[in-house]
Amino acid sequence: MEGEQPAIGEAGQGTARFRQKRDAILTAAAEAINEQSAKGMTFADVARRVGLNTTSVTYYFKRKEELAAAAFEHTLDYLLTMLDEAAREPTPERRVERYLQLNLERLLRIEGGGERPMAVLSDLRATEEPARGRLLAGWRDVFRRTRALWGEPATRAAKDLNGARAHVLLENTFWLTVVLRRYEPEQWPRVNGRLMDLFARGLAVPGARWEPQLLDLSHQEREPARAQFLLAATRLINELGYRGASVQRIASELNVTKGSFYHHLDAKDELVIACYKRSLDTVADAQRAADRAGGAHWRRLTSAVATLLDIQFAERAPLLRTTAMSGLPPSVRTAMVDRSNGIARRYAGTVMDGIVEGSVRPVDALVASQMLMALQNAAFDMRKWAATMPRDRAIAMYASCLFFGMFAEAPTMPA
Template sequence: MILDAAARLFHLHGLDGVTLSDVGAKVGLATNSVTYYFRRKDNLVAACFERAFSIFEALVAAAAAHPDMETRVRVFLRSYFQLLADIENGARSEIVNFSNLAVVRGEVAEPVGTAYTALFRNVRALVSPEGEEAAARTQINSRAHLLLALSQWARVWLPRYETGCYVRAADRVADVLLYGLAAPASAGAGAALANTWASAPHTRPEAADAVLSREAFLRAATRLINAHGVHGVSVERISASLNATKGAFYYHNADKQEMISACFQRSFTVIREAQAAAAGATDGFTRLAQAAATLVRFQLSDAGPLLRITARTGLPASDAFAVLDAMNRLSERFASFVIDGMIDGSIRPVDPTAASQIACSTGWWALIPPDDGRAFHAIMGSISTASWA
């Protein structure tokens, strides 16, 4: 009962946005009754992740029983999306979102991190083709990162569907992951984009934020919120990261909430500009490929990263809804590129919603750290015909 309530609250408000008192109130217990079972909030957080990992591991193990990688991926996605449908229908308990891992602190951080690493290795085995050469290790790691990121991002966009359609959505996502988007004639374009952008160096010099400005504060806040959670970052911490005073912060920002909204608008602008710049490409596949790769490139650049969607828990309910609404509109633009490609023949017949959400999960909300070049391999692998199967 306590774990169910805590997981639900953590999912809605983030780890730092929930207290033991909040959890107790949710289940009708005094705080000291909660601490009888979980001495500190960190212990409760660890227990929630332990349960989530256990559920996830069971799904992975069931899928791993199949001999070929294609079936394993399909079975895992179908069972995971069915789990999300059961949670939505109240038939299964809520589980914490793995995006909250970044803000796990204290003595539980190491065991929780170790458990996640073990889970990642099992997911990696799930997406490893039979007889895979060791030289393809980076590619297989990318698949595992992408599958995990996509599974967590699905919790944002799947509620747009009836729960009875979740498993069908899983099949459509699996189709794109396994076989890519590009029609045979566009395969070379995907490989060329991957080689061009993935080979460029990506640095983040400390001097990048040397000049105090509104942009510098938004960039610093985005990095800190992504790393520590929206409730784990204060005005003082943001200011200190720039060697600035609180007065300087309030000169450029009205308050923390206004700054979070501005960080989202900054990220939305980056996405819109990437989509607009790609709109003039000759076909739908190239439009999608260029826009997606530009967003991943931004994620790895000195100007990046994009703000994670989970930061909306630091906003009032109406503003948080507006953030999701804006992201849905942007994902529809990606879907329009996919439809363009199916019309002009550069993209094979796929579900445009599934394809656009894969682009969003890698270019926008990815679990991949902003200085990790594996994002390039993941996103370009998912939009070329040289995909998983």
């Protein structure tokens, strides 16, 4: 009922009624975070979604940041529950397959109305202390338990490889929620199966070698100052999310005034759009350069992806994470996703041409193209991992997760 207050002592007693309303508020908060980001979520919006007034919501959560942190903790706990169940399977392949199945069942329940979505974790780093430290520790636990699906590594190299596999697995299952929107729900199990097929066997045909050509994407900037602004903004937005990277923070990164920002861009939304356009242009440039270089389509595919991973790991001119789009107006977000899908379809075309010529294993090219987009997009988060080894080795190890699969021995890596 609108404006209803919990009974006195209800919270302390942990009654079913209190828990039910608290869970409803967390569900509404997750929906608001997924639509607007954690920074954009408001108590008023959450209250409206659950039929309460703002004061009633503050009975359960005193501050907006506390509510956002609780929604993120719910997501982390859910992931850990799925990972713990998957870990009971006897082999790495069976464990990953079980984790994917549990995730698919969750998405089907959400689609059928039997479960509500959990909050995406894109704004995790933008949360405030002390919640931030607690949430990041929770995320590290999720990552470690995901890596443990491959068992105890015998060497440091095996641990590094399992870390790459864990990251690619998590990022692709997060991205799967976007991919599945293009299919009827009855097709979702098939898409999930094609995803597992790629995780298990990769894109490589027997005897394929990892010998990409790093492509030269350098070109003359027409507005060097604006380009530097976009690069600084991309790095900060990737780290802190759309709402966490303020105009003031971006200006401070470059030791310029806020006025300089507005000299180059009219508004923050325009900034994110420009950053995302620059990133998509970079991906398209790599694809075109790979096609100009010619050769087998396996070589073109590996060269384009390796070049983009090199850019991500170098951190000088990274690609903007797709998670930044959560802060944009829906119409703008749709336009950006459409452009991304067009670029993914070019990957799909390369995969299909490779299948025809025999240089790429027969796979679902549409699913593979989306996985490649997720792989290169998420690589920015692994730059510290990549910095612990030679760059070409990091690129080969990370890319092997999709090109050679996640369970066979890794291909020969650069020394």
